Amino acid sequence: MKSNIPNLSITLIILMLLTPVKAYSEQYETITQLSKSEEWRGLLHIDVESSDSALKSYVDDSKFFLSADGSTNPRSELLATIKALKSNGKTQCRYPARTLFLFSRIENLKQEVTPFECKDYLDWRSxxxxxxxxxxxxxxxxxxxxxxxxxxxxxxxxxxxxxxxxxxxxxxxxxxxxxxxxxxxxxxxxxxxxxxxxxxxxxxxxxxxxxxxxxxxxxxxxxxxxxxxxxxxxxxxxxxxxxxxxxxxxxxxxxxxxxxxxxxxxxxxxxxxxxxxxxxxxxxxxxxxxxxxxxxxxxxxxASVLTELKAQLAMLTNDEKNLALALSEDIKVLDSPEFIKLTTKQQQLILDSAYRYLRYQNTFNGRAKDTTRRSFLLLRRLNENPSELIIPIDVPVRPDLGHKTTMVGASIGETQDTPFIEFQYRGSYHDLLDPMPGYYEGMSLNMVNVMIRAYKGGDIELAKLELLDITSLSARDRFFSPWSWQANISLEQQWTIDKNVLVTQGSGGGGVSYQPLDNSYLFLMVTGRLEFNRKFDHYAAIAPGLHAGFLYYWPKTTLLIEAEQYQFLFDQTKRSRVSLQQSLQIGVNDSIRFSADFYHIDTQDNVNNAFQELKLEYRHYF
Structure with missing residues (x-):
């Protein structure tokens, strides 16, 4: 009978040789999978959806990485982190999140790393x-x-x-x-x-x-x-x-x-x-x-301090507002017959409003000695009859519940007796007539607004490419005197002499706005325009102008009436426009808009051009 001892020895030797290879293979596979995990790439700020050939961290600082190619090679950075943890205990303090992740995912790694007390990190957390x-x-x-x-x-x-x-x-x-x-x-x-x-x-x-x-x-x-x-x-x-x-x-x-x-x-x-x-x-x-x-x-x-202050001022009658404003300017108003005849509750409300208004003004105008003294005297008078003032503030619609910021639109219309259809894309994000819930009244900010127009007969043109359009209507009253302003940079079609011409222009202006009615703005701005137009005698032309309008908000619809005029200085061209626009919200992210624009253009050759443009548009926000 033959002995099996030699065969057994050979088998044992083969198993001993293969075991480290198998363990190494398993470890290699674990490291590779961890380096591809969403958690590890997130810690390195690498887009998890990037292909292996396009890996690149958003971190632009070499101090963040332990390996030379750590910003593009998550596996290399993972191995470097493991090596650093085993060789230097302070690595746990520099990279506590990496340490937490690796200890939880690599078996026995924690036992191979010497514990280290991270005092600065623990103090920060505390x-x-x-x-x-x-x-x-x-x-x-x-x-x-x-x-x-x-x-x-x-x-x-x-x-x-x-x-x-x-x-x-x-x-x-x-x-x-x-x-x-x-x-x-x-x-x-x-x-x-x-x-x-x-x-x-x-x-x-x-x-x-x-x-x-x-x-x-x-x-x-x-x-x-x-x-x-x-x-x-x-x-x-x-x-x-x-x-x-x-x-x-x-x-x-x-x-x-x-x-x-x-x-x-x-x-x-x-x-x-x-x-x-x-x-x-x-x-x-x-x-x-x-x-x-x-x-x-x-x-x-x-609510901001200004929102609270405006809500408090809205609690006052017209006469009480006059007293509060006068009191913020002259402490002697406390002894006036108009103030003395009021009830204690009315006096306290006026005193508190004047005090808060004065503090608001001092935030931006510094603390002059006379205003500081007046503020102190108002506060002392308030404390003579202390009472808790409850200011009713209407919570507006949450901004995240308003319409989304990207928009596409489709329109049908007619200009100069020619029908057209128009397609529009706007990258961001809100104009004066878009659905109001979640946004501020009187604010417009639009970037990358593209309009492509196709006319009956087959002609297609870029009607407008608006890079930037901003309007800020800040209403003035007896308490506040902000300026309103606008700015616009675009390529747009302009009727010049006898045809539409694609021009490049930058325009802007400033002025005033008032609220003659609740939810309304009446505004007037002095404007200026720089236009590059190949049909002008001077390719670059400057035009001062005026822009006036009335804006009114209802719960589901908005009306905007505008009139503007430019007078070019060197080419003797004058442009006028009167516009009426009405929008209707039909959903959180959908609206319909009608516009009627009337144009009048006078040229240096005494050629008068007058035409109108009508348009009906559907808008979807996403």
Whole structure:
């Protein structure tokens, strides 16, 4: 009988040789799969939908990566992180989110890493003391173009914040680091091309309230998120990793809102929030997406100081408003017969209104000695009969419940007795006649607005390519004196001499607006226009002008009547236009609009051209 001992020995030797190979193969497969996971790529800010040949992190700072090719090779960065964790305990403090992820996904890795106390990180977490997270949307500011799209940031709340004060909370903001001395044009150019680095910064929330609510007069909408304790822990760990790390900042895509969506994707993998915005990421649209994936548990409206002040002034009669204004200018009004004859309740309301108005004015005009003394005397008089004043503030429609910001339209019409159909696409985001719920009255901000027109007979033309169109109608009254203004840059068809000509133009102006009726604006602006027109004797022509109009809002429909005129300085051409437009909201994201425009053009050859254009349009917002 033959012995099986030699065969057994050979088998054992083969198994011993193959076991490390098998273990290595399994480890290689684990590392490869982890590097492709949504969680790991999220921690590196790499688009999870990118193909392996097009991987590129949004982080533009080599300090963030441990491997030379970490920004494009997630597997290389994962291996470098594991190696660093095993060789240097401080890596756990520099990358707490990566550490949490790898310890939970790689068996026995935690046992191979020497524990290290991360005092700075633990102190930071203790300072934040976060138990819940709130997404905050700062609404538009009418007189600031860069703020018209709104802004988002995160707020981190301690326990029982509803029963206490959010002044104990911290806010996390992502913004551009602007070079001191950059003018408006340079700021816009760099913001559009990624010329500014962007960083995350955490500040006490009361500083944000002061910045937005008091200094910029912007209402705040606070969306409490239903993140779990583990999700909040992962998000904060990753935020720590991003301290001092630069991203390229772009106004329309890699902006404040896009970066916050990436953080939420890290907190709750699988949402894919950032993937919703491959081209642009407007703050309002990002709020909608967060709501759509059921991340929001409750919403709170925080009115700005200006909103509160206007609501309080609306409680006064006309005579009481006159007294409040006079009292803010002269403390002796307290001894006037008109004031003395009022009841104590009326006097307190007028006193409080005058005091708040004076404080509001001092926010922007400094604290002159006489106004400071007047403010003190008003406050002392108020405290003689202390009472709690309840200001009724109507909560407006939430901005995320308004119409969506991209629009397509289809029209039929007639101009100069020629029928046409027109197709329109607008990238963003709201004009004066769009459905009002969720938006501010008197505000228009549109970018990339394209109109293609096809005439009966087969002719097709670019009717207009509007790069930028802004209108800000800020009503004036006895208390407030803001300016209204407009700006427009476009390519558009203009009837010149005997035909339509595609011209390039930039125009703008400023003036005043008033509200003769509730929900209405009557405005007048002095304007200027620079036009490049090949049919003019001088290719570049300048034209001063006037623009007047009346705007009225009903609950479901809006009326706009306009008249404008330009007089070109060198080509002796004068253009006049009278327009009537009426829109009707037929759904949250659908509307119908009728317009009638009447044109009159005088040329230097005394040729008069007059024609009208009628149009009926359907608009869908998405």
């Amino acid at each position: 300072t934040l003391n976060t138990t819940s997270v709130v997404l905050v949307f700062a609404s538009a500011q009418l007189n600031s173009p860069s703020s018209m799209y709104g802004h988002t940031f995160l707020r981190f709340d301690p326990e029982n914040v509803e029963q206490g004060s959010t002044y104990l909370s911290y806010a996390l903001n992502f913004g551009a680091t602007v070079t001191e001395g950059d003018n408006g044009f340079l700021y816009a150019a760099k913001g559009l091309t990624g010329g500014y680095p962007g960083q995350f910064a955490a500040n006490p929330y009361f500083e944000k309230i002061k910045e937005y609510s008091r200094l910029e007069n912007r209402d705040l909408w606070e969306y409490k998120l239903n993140l779990t304790a583990d999700e909040i822990n992962m998000m904060l760990a990753h935020i720590w990793e991003l301290q001092g790390i630069n991203f390229d900042y772009y106004f329309f895509d890699e902006n404040c809102s896009f970066r916050l969506l990436e953080l939420l994707d890290v907190a709750r993998p699988g949402l894919g929030l950032a993937n919703h915005f491959p081209v642009t990421a407007m703050p309002l649209d990002t709020v909608r997406v967060v709501e759509q994936v059921n991340l929001v548990s409750s919403v709170y409206y925080r």
